[in-house]
Every structure is written in C-alpha cells, then in structure tokens.
Amino acid sequence: MNQMSILERRRIEALVLKNVYEVIRERSGEEEAQAAIGEAVSRSAIEQGKSFADELGxxxxxxDFADIQPLWTKENALEIDVISQGEDHFDFNVTRCRYSEMYREMGLGHIGHLLSCNRDGDFCIGYNPEMKLERSQTIMKGASHCDFRYRLDKTEDNTKGGGMKEVALTGRTDR
Known part of the structure; x- marks a missing residue:
C-alpha cells in the first residue's frame, strides 16, 4: 500500500468530499447529501478492504487484521487500548481519535461519522466477509471512547458477510 498515512489520506479525501457534499446539499438537501457521501465512502471502504486482502493473497x-492496525494509528492518529485478542476476535477501545479532531477542525464534524467511522465495518466486507464489527459508541458522536469489537463469524448462515452492527449508536444494523 501507499506510504501516505491513512490520516493524511482521509484529510485529502475530506477536502474533496466537503465540496461534493455542499453541492449535493444545495441541490438536493441535507438528507440526500449525507446519503450520497455515505454510499460513496462505503464503496471506497469495501474496495480498500478488498485491495488489502488481494495484497495478502x-x-x-x-x-492479519491486527497486524495492519499500525496503518491507522500511524502519526498517533489513534490511541488504542487492546482489551482482548484471539483467533476469532479483536477487541480494543480508541481513547483518542485524531480523525475526529481533524474533521471537527475542518468544519466537518457533523459528517465525520460518514467520512471515517462508517468505513470501519464496511472495510470488513471487502477484507474478509466473515469479519464483523460491533460498536456501541464513538468519540465522533461524543463518547469518551470508541469500543471496537471485531468478530470472525465462520457459521454457515453467514450469507451477508462483513459489515458493522452499531448498537444504540445510530440505529443502523448490519450493512
């Protein structure tokens, strides 16, 4: 993967998406602007996950997922406390999020969840469809920390694959 930090990549993406968001909002309203940005970023996250998986071979x-976490924490972008890790799970809390800080500084705090947070579960869809994320809170939405709980679900009824379940955060269920 490119040597540019993910934090810097997200900053550059946000500079472009801010203008796209504003144009859509002016033409079609807030709801449509957020939906369009959310869908575009979701597709990007899935593609990025697939690219990482393809590179792994x-x-x-x-x-493998835990091994690539330094890409997201580079430049102290995230401060994390690992709670537990095993063959079928990776649990950690983010106690500082420079992504959130950056979006707020850019005047994009109100859509920061679309630009970053929602990517987390969508990345799994492309990376490994058996991997799921459950999270009940984020710093972006005002919590003291983000609670990441990744699970590897190898059950036969796992037909949808990947994605995120946010418990009592946005009302959104598996994507």
Missing amino acids: RTPTIQ
Missing part, C-alpha cells in the same frame, strides 16, 4: 485472519 489469502483470506485474512484476525491476526
């Missing part, structure tokens, strides 16, 4: 494991 096999179906990624939880350990």
Whole structure:
C-alpha cells in the first residue's frame, strides 16, 4: 500500500468530499447529501478492504487484521487500548481519535461519522466477509471512547458477510 498515512489520506479525501457534499446539499438537501457521501465512502471502504486482502493473497485472519492496525494509528492518529485478542476476535477501545479532531477542525464534524467511522465495518466486507464489527459508541458522536469489537463469524448462515452492527449508536444494523 501507499506510504501516505491513512490520516493524511482521509484529510485529502475530506477536502474533496466537503465540496461534493455542499453541492449535493444545495441541490438536493441535507438528507440526500449525507446519503450520497455515505454510499460513496462505503464503496471506497469495501474496495480498500478488498485491495488489502488481494495484497495478502489469502483470506485474512484476525491476526492479519491486527497486524495492519499500525496503518491507522500511524502519526498517533489513534490511541488504542487492546482489551482482548484471539483467533476469532479483536477487541480494543480508541481513547483518542485524531480523525475526529481533524474533521471537527475542518468544519466537518457533523459528517465525520460518514467520512471515517462508517468505513470501519464496511472495510470488513471487502477484507474478509466473515469479519464483523460491533460498536456501541464513538468519540465522533461524543463518547469518551470508541469500543471496537471485531468478530470472525465462520457459521454457515453467514450469507451477508462483513459489515458493522452499531448498537444504540445510530440505529443502523448490519450493512
């Protein structure tokens, strides 16, 4: 992958998406602007997950996922406390999020969840469809920390694959 930090990449993306968001909002309203940005960023996250998996050359494991976390924490972009990690799970809390800080500084705090937070579960869809994220709170939405709970679901009824379940955060369920 490119040597540019993910934090810097998100900053550049946000500079462009801010203008796209404003144009859509002016033409079609707030709801449509957020929906369009959310969908575009979701597609990007899925593609990025697939790219990481393709580069690995096999179906990624939880350990593979943990091994790439430094890409997201580079430049102290995230401060994390690992709670637990095993073959089928990776649980950690983010106690500082420079992504959130950056979006607020850019005047994009109100759509920061679309630009960053929602990517987290969508990345799994492309990376490993058996991987799921459950999260009940984020710093972006005002919590003291983000609670990331990744699970590897190898059950046969896992037909949808990947994605995120946010419990009591946005009302959104598996994507």
